[in-house]
Amino acid sequence: MQTGVCYFPEHWPRERWETDVEQMAEAGLEYVRMAEFSWGVLEPERDEFAFEWLDEAVSLIGEYGMQAVLCTPTATPPKWLVDEHPEILQEDPDGTVREHGSRRHYCFNSERYREETERIVRRVAERYAENPHVAGFQTDNEYGCHFTVRCYCDDCAAAFRSWLKEKYDTIAELNTAWGNRFWSQQYDSFEAIDPPGPTPAEHHPSRLLEYARFASDSVVEYNRLHVELLTEANPEWFVTHNFMGRFPTLDAYAVSEDLDLVSWDSYPTGFVQDRQHDEATPDQLRAGNPDQIGMDHDLYRSTLDRPFWVMEQQPGDVNWPPHCPQPGEGAMRLWAHHATAHGADAVCYFRWRRCLEGQEQYHAGLRKQDGSPDRGYHDAVRAGTELQAIGDGPIENVDASVALLFDYDALWALSAQPHAPEFDYWELLEAFYGAARSRGVQVDVIHPSFALDDYELLLAPALHLVTDDLAKRLTAYVEEGGRILFGPRTGVKDEYNKLRPTLQPGPLSDLVGATVDQHGSFPSRMERTVTPVAEDDEQYAARTWAEWLDPDDAELRFTYQSEGIEFGRPAVVENTVGDGTVVYCGVWPGPDLADELVRPLLADASLPYSEQLPQGVRIGARAGHTWITNFSSERYRIVARTDASWVVGDDTLEAFDVAVAEGNLVDGLSIEPV
Amino acid sequence: MQTGVCYFPEHWPRERWETDVEQMAEAGLEYVRMAEFSWGVLEPERDEFAFEWLDEAVSLIGEYGMQAVLCTPTATPPKWLVDEHPEILQEDPDGTVREHGSRRHYCFNSERYREETERIVRRVAERYAENPHVAGFQTDNEYGCHFTVRCYCDDCAAAFRSWLKEKYDTIAELNTAWGNRFWSQQYDSFEAIDPPGPTPAEHHPSRLLEYARFASDSVVEYNRLHVELLTEANPEWFVTHNFMGRFPTLDAYAVSEDLDLVSWDSYPTGFVQDRQHDEATPDQLRAGNPDQIGMDHDLYRSTLDRPFWVMEQQPGDVNWPPHCPQPGEGAMRLWAHHATAHGADAVCYFRWRRCLEGQEQYHAGLRKQDGSPDRGYHDAVRAGTELQAIGDGPIENVDASVALLFDYDALWALSAQPHAPEFDYWELLEAFYGAARSRGVQVDVIHPSFALDDYELLLAPALHLVTDDLAKRLTAYVEEGGRILFGPRTGVKDEYNKLRPTLQPGPLSDLVGATVDQHGSFPSRMERTVTPVAEDDEQYAARTWAEWLDPDDAELRFTYQSEGIEFGRPAVVENTVGDGTVVYCGVWPGPDLADELVRPLLADASLPYSEQLPQGVRIGARAGHTWITNFSSERYRIVARTDASWVVGDDTLEAFDVAVAEGNLVDGLSIEPV
Amino acid sequence: MQTGVCYFPEHWPRERWETDVEQMAEAGLEYVRMAEFSWGVLEPERDEFAFEWLDEAVSLIGEYGMQAVLCTPTATPPKWLVDEHPEILQEDPDGTVREHGSRRHYCFNSERYREETERIVRRVAERYAENPHVAGFQTDNEYGCHFTVRCYCDDCAAAFRSWLKEKYDTIAELNTAWGNRFWSQQYDSFEAIDPPGPTPAEHHPSRLLEYARFASDSVVEYNRLHVELLTEANPEWFVTHNFMGRFPTLDAYAVSEDLDLVSWDSYPTGFVQDRQHDEATPDQLRAGNPDQIGMDHDLYRSTLDRPFWVMEQQPGDVNWPPHCPQPGEGAMRLWAHHATAHGADAVCYFRWRRCLEGQEQYHAGLRKQDGSPDRGYHDAVRAGTELQAIGDGPIENVDASVALLFDYDALWALSAQPHAPEFDYWELLEAFYGAARSRGVQVDVIHPSFALDDYELLLAPALHLVTDDLAKRLTAYVEEGGRILFGPRTGVKDEYNKLRPTLQPGPLSDLVGATVDQHGSFPSRMERTVTPVAEDDEQYAARTWAEWLDPDDAELRFTYQSEGIEFGRPAVVENTVGDGTVVYCGVWPGPDLADELVRPLLADASLPYSEQLPQGVRIGARAGHTWITNFSSERYRIVARTDASWVVGDDTLEAFDVAVAEGNLVDGLSIEPV
Helix, strand or coil, X not given: CEEEEECCHHHCCHHHHHHHHHHHHHCCCCEEEECCCCHHHHCCECCECCCHHXXXXXXXXXXXXXXXXXXXXXXXXXXXXXXXXHHHEEECCCCCEECCCCCCCECCCCHHHXXXXXXXXXXXXXXXXXXXXXXXXXXXXXXXXXXXXXXXCHHHHHHHHXXXXXXXXXXXXXXXXXXXXXXXXXXXXXXXXXXXXXXCCCCCHHHHHHHHHHHHHHHHHHHHHHHHHHHHHCCCCEEEEEEECCCCCCCHHHHHCCXXXXXXXXXXXXXXXXXCCCCCCHHHHHHCCHHHHHHHHHHHHHHHCCXXXXXXXXXXXXXXXXXXXXXXXXXXXXXXXXXXXXXXXXXEEXXXXXXXXXXXXXXXXXXCCCCCECHHHHHHHHXXXXXXXXXXXXXXXXXXXXXXXXXXXXXXXXXXXXXXXXXXXXXXXXXXXXXXXXXXXXEEEECCCCCCCCCCEEEECCCCECCHHHHXXXXXXXXXXXXXXXXXXXXXXXXXXXXXXXXXXXXXXXXHCEEEEEEEECCCCCCEEEEECCCCCCCEEEXXXXXXXXXXXXXXXXXXXXXXCCCCCEEEEEEEECCEEEEEECEEECHHHHHHHHHHHHHHCCXXXXXXXXXXXXXXXECCEEEEEECCCCCEEEECCCCCCEEECCCEECCCCEEEEECCCCCXXXXXXX | CEEEEECCHHHCCHHHHHHHHHHHHHCCCCEEEECCCCHHHHCCECCECCCHHHHHHXXXXXXXXXXXXXXXXXXXXXXXXXXXXXXXXXXXXXXXXXXXXXXXXXXXXXXXXXXXXXXXXXXHHHHHCXXXXXXXXXXXXXXXXXXXXXXXXXXXXXXHHHHHHHHCCCHHHHHHHHCCCHHHCCCCCHHHCCCCCCCCCCCCHHHHHHHHHHHHHHHHHHXXXXXXXXXXXXXXXXXXXXXECCCCCCCHHHHHCCXXXXXXXXXXXXXXXXXXXXXXXXXXXXXXXXXXXXXXXHHHHHHHCCCEEEEEECCCXXXXXXXXXXXXXXXXHHHHHHHHHCCEEEEEECCCECCCCHHHCCCCCCECCCCCECHHHHHHHHHHHHHHHHCCCCCCCCCCCEEEECCHHHHHHHHHCCCCCCCCHHHHHHHHHHHHHCCCCCEEEECCCCCCCCCCEEEECCCCECCHHHHHHHHHHHHCCCEEEECCCCCCECCCCCECCCCCCHHHXXXXXXXXXXXXXXXXXXXXXXXXXXXXXXXXXXXXXXXXXXXCCCEEEEEECCCCCCCCCEEEEEEEECCEEEEEECEEECHHHHHXXXXXXXXXXXXXXXXXXXXXXXXXXXXXXXXXXXXXXXXXXXXXXXXXXXXXXXXXXXXXXXXXXXXXXXXXXEEEEC | CEEEEECCHHHCCHHHHXXXXXXXXXXXXXXXXXXXXXXXXXXXXXXXXXXXXXHHHHHHHHHCCCEEEEECCCCCCCHHHHHHCHHHEEECCCCCEECCCCCCXXXXXXXXXXXXXXXXXXXXXXXXXXXXXXXEEECCCCCCCCCCCCCCCHHHHHHHHHHHHHHCCCHHHHHHHHCCCHHHCCCCCHHHCCCCCCCCCCCCHHHHHHHHHHHHHHHHHHHHHHHHHHHHHCCCCEEEEEEECCCCCCCHHHHHCCCCEEEEEECHHHHHHHCCXXXXXXHHHHHCCHHHHHXXXXXXXHHHCCCEEXXXXXXXXXXXXXXXXCCCCCHHHHHHHHHHXXXXXXXXXXXXXXXXXXXXXXXXXXXXXXXXXXXXXXXXXXXXXXXXXXXXXXXXXXXXXXEEECCHHHHXXXXXXXXXXXXXXXXHHHHHHHHHHXXXXXXXXXXXXXXXXXXXXEEECCCCECCHHHHHHHHHHHHCCCEEEECCCCCCECCCCCXXXXXXXXXXXXXXXXXXXXXXXXCCCCCXXXXXXXXXXXXXXXXXXXXXXXXXXXXXXXEECCCCCCCCCEEEEEEEECCEEEEEECEEECHHHHHHHHHHHHHHCCCCCCCCCCCCEEEEEECCEEEEEECCCCCXXXXXXXXXXXXXXXXXXXXXXXXXXXCCCXXXXXXXXX
């Protein structure tokens, strides 16, 4: 395991640099990421380049035995470039220009900006192609941050039309594929199609889905340009991109195909405030939600089925969420361990020192504004030492037997037609994911097109768009002994976001052994409950979405118990197909129901699992070790089935603490309050 | 009573049509509405018309003994037309264009669009002028849906100026009428007047009221164009328009003057979520609010004092409200009966089959997406059979002795100056309307200019703008023995939305026998209470608005009991004028206070009324029958004064159930929980 | 003490004027303000002036022994002027024009509008230069109302660039001062700098602060133009401006420097609804929050260290807040006394009579719409008589020994980076201000650059930007025996809104004897508590912001007691420097903690203070009298240490009542519930 830090030498006097770099080396840091917003310093005027400062910084880093990770500085085109070519700016749907003055103001489809990108990336890449201290490159920075994947400018309009022409032979084919007869929405040519602007009523869902795909593809294409230039300059470099948490507009699988290494930026107390609908608990405000962060770790690990990096690890308080409470004692150490347990090969902290200027002054660094060590510094040093002890360099990747099927098309389709304000696909995924994680089970987060054979169990909530081909692959998977747990809103649409002329789940109906008779959505004040057919005195909470089923071959598992027309009707069914098992759950399950669905499938697959873990505690086995991480302020005792050999900590978990033992202790492990 | 359905043959393969039409006929449906969004199919390119498909669909409908209702397809100008003439599009106040990509994107004042309208309507009308299977025409579709009555484009600016020139002789007259001295808002010519755009502070209320009138008039004029063309083609056709629930921007009385038949689109579980401020209860999410829907039925019945149609009846779950729970068991049947009890002559369901394409995929039909019967189908067949049994064809209209005075001018004036976020004129109307309905009394919802003589009682909450002429008519009505219950904010303004230089209620002061001393508004956390002068241990809740009165001739009925400066002051007074009675209520009454005000007036008028009905149960007498409808999930027993002869159901009301008895059972009827 | 009224003769028939003016004189009013929105009447067409009406009104006022206060009518440029020169209109950041149709639609930086201003002001000033009945002039009206200080039009862009050029020698200097290396935000020329428009992410805080300063300066400059023209016409006139409550965008200190007299418009029940985040209590809806209004009185008194005027006093219900409950019995009298206790020399009511036209019809006057006396009239007459009895003309100003340091730069910087949605600088100021006021202590609200020597105690919460010079002045103040209570977020930034490279409180660290180790912000559901080191069984509530401190010389006073990483760490410290004392409080204190901090400092300074007053009662000593004002509906008994001689009322305070005694009774006074 390795650690690193993000550094902005351009923000500090040169005479300070060596002190900084020396302190980094002392802290055990191995990588220093730099230059992602440096265009204005590297090229203060057109064609007047100033690389010396970066040369010197890289040299210093090398002198102190560390490696630099450099970035293409395209996330912040300087003002002179914007003034020369204002057409590179993004536009809102209503034509409002997204102006210079922050970052990410360029359009991915601007031909002009692609030329400028090529110019600057080539220049940077060539400058460092032979430099022995540069380990690799990050492309741009956090594509999509600040809702910038989707732009609505004229360049995008033109690019969208080209993209559609490539996909559809004729405009008639497109009209049919989308169903444009509806409300007289036919186009008579590709030229007639615009990006979706302001309209009196909601947009056509097929048009929206295609625009979402197009916009994401634009980023993929733009990123590929960077990758090609960098690889051309030095094929030895790793090329990565730092995804920013989870963004709902960018297909991370597609971007990752062009990368050697996937990395992401992890801000647990930020994300828990602005990317989850439930109000953050005090403990979550101190350390984040381990399943939210964990699912992102797993997503980025699964993109290439390879260990990932945390390119930016929250170092303390941050500026951008609504509130910035101080993280709990040791939280920064906890996050580094948690990332490792999920498959991280490196954790780099953002940033070295609190910045004196600009938008991020209220963002902590490992060092305070005066250069003295901050809380994150002590945590980072401790975590680095502990992790080094576990493995000095890359360690074996996580080996998961359970996969969560995640599809950006489903995300985009459901976002266009949520039919309940509370319906958030990510959170539905977490409801199923969390059930496995609360049993200590590692989970890959894969695209449905990925190979399925290695998994014992697939979790597939709201697998909304299902092609015949996917249906066949899933059926074959089950017939050969696989297990699938489907969640609600599965099998609803074709690939163009149209309803199928068969009942839900469409091409999966035989596999599921049932069809959906009706669906409905509910506000939170109308919680639904279901009861198992065997023990009808038990009740399990469910929410938001309720489908009642019409079982054919499938066996009834749960019926609705809550008042209303659903009462007594089938909510969950189970089917046996070939050597495998399929469960279809028509509701958004609460944690206990999700556990009742997942646990038997784990047992059936003979996968080791723990006792149900407390909300804030998560465990993970990797590379011959087991991590137990505590995201809560409670103290716990760890009770393992076998004697544990502790590498970090011991069987007492303090608040926000971590323990690491040798071997895989998951089976039967329990966590007890002290 | 008759039933029908809305059908989109253009969405389905021709080979399917006959099956569909045959099934419609089997289901007892008599009318099939078609083609309201079909412009793109009827005229795929300019002047290339394709009517054959519609010809064939009409023929099939005729063959199976049904009648077609066709529509002018103007609600969805196709893309080629928008591209040719982008000036037909609407604009927001800030100039943002409302683009193609949904529906209702045209401006009512576009001369170009009127020409295009004339062209297509004439073509459609001529095509079917001689067709024996076309019963009538619907103009356009749901004028005003998606907030499209008010547009702010250049065409509207010009039309607004013309409209004003027609109304005012000189600009000086307008300046005086509006009071434009205030804040130096004088105009020096009609050309200087724009539609109300974005301004630093709020707009002049007189200008806003005139713009609201103008915008509504634009729709009236635009609709008249359709009516004239259709009537010219075939004077035998009925011409209707389908109003969409209640819209706050379109004067339904004015539009209706040009129609033969008024129809509207009823979506009980949708409206209860997005057109009422109170959170919908679970029962309302299952079946809607009977008074909300009932008041709309009554409004549309009263426009022409003639039975109306429900042109679109919700058939199951719908896509557009926040949540889409399944309606309660039998709700679709319940709504058909409820509509009939309120004066419907026909109920047409929207739509035949769940659509596979476009924006309404999550909107149920009578048949599911695979063509199999859906819940609404069974309900519709049952309701059809039951209603057919009551009367095979048109039955006698509702005969109401109570009228609610409803004035769009008041709505527009109060919307511009609510002076409490909770002040919603429609909901205030419902507070008074509901009191009559909770006693089983039928209510006409009439414009104040309508004939008043046939009514025993007028309810007039917030009759905000009162001309001298109206004051005279109301006074004459009372002198001749009539009864009026005024609600708060009555008699405040002149016809230009200016205050009068006399105390409220201005020209009604003599009639009321009191003036308003002070008014105030209150947030919901400051509920007001009043107490009757006779029994001051009783307290009645009131809300939002409180006027205290200065009685002259009038007698004191209720005083304020809640803490604050109102305490002890007059809240409700009663006056005797000629042979009649006037009650003025200065507060927004809760249900019990409203009942305390309405019941004695019903008794005084010797009108039959029931015991106070539970919130979810409503009764209605029409054409020699009494309907008892249950919009709740409770079971009830119906206790009538006389032996009932049941035509539908019996004296036990299940959840969401209906019973129909012969005769008028209203007097003394009570509904008791089982 | 004097009283006056605002009058719009142009809204009423001439034959009414004399009646009105006669009634004003009878009511004891001495000043009549007129003409602030009269441009359209004064100049109905370009260069066609109509002054006769105003001449006549001024004459009448003089005839009845009163004085006119006239206004420059620039707040409402008429439509003909806007049509001639649409470039005078303001623009939103996205370019949306703020159109004619309300008021304040002109841009302060429009050269054209400055010329027009000069033309009309000169004309008005010359007209009345010799008129013996005009006492003085008000410039424009409520600068900044409706968020109009900041405009984003091309004129503003140009003016901003000039303003920057004047401030910075070179663009390089600006880039360095702001820290534009961050995110490549360097400019290559002043011409490259725009007003802050729509951007993907948040703006650079230094750019925002400079734009805020520039926009405020634009108003200062624009106002100076009026002052110069008026003074030139008649140097005897007083020139004032009526500030509207508190606006977060306009530096009232800077505007006031050019004025002879500062006045403001006080709407207690309006401001409590729309300028405070806490929900208004029922009592506050009836009379406002005395500390909110009181702090504004004190701010405007402190601008010139001179008595101020209330140019518009709320006369009853008003139209613009969400709700308009009737003020409590006597509230209008209460407000007049309260203003006097805070240093008002005159109270003018807005308006004489409820207006029949335009946007303010729902705004009460002293007379109702029919001309009869309204509630405010009776209150005003009574207050006038009572206040006249205390002093017939100007009385001695308030003499405060405590000052609250208030800095618009801090306000603007904190608004750009609140880092907690609840963080409102004004409300934090009130937390400290309220502690002094709840002890009956008068407080000046001064800019940090003002002379400090006369004060015994300075309250300085969130003194966010601290220059070395200010640090020196504060240190000198303490060394000479002064006392300072600092609040959280003090000493964070340099004058360009950049962090300092030293720990907070930067240049104040020696004075405070401690530095800030960490800070965090919290949602309201995570209230913080602190405990005094001496008595750790006491707990005091705090909120929103929590800094934990690292004391050097300072003594520990309070530590955190609430759960979380702050627990046990220093929250409040105290330091002795020279002859003085400094307390630094790292939290936003609740009322009891604020009292625990302020009271000992008052005692230390031997300042007289009362027992802790109930929330709604405030007292104030001025000019040899003590006012006790009750903003609550409770009854109280006043218990003074010495026998009181009552000039108004007595020792029983009714709801919304006032009592005035001779002498200064503050010391030890207590208010007890009856």
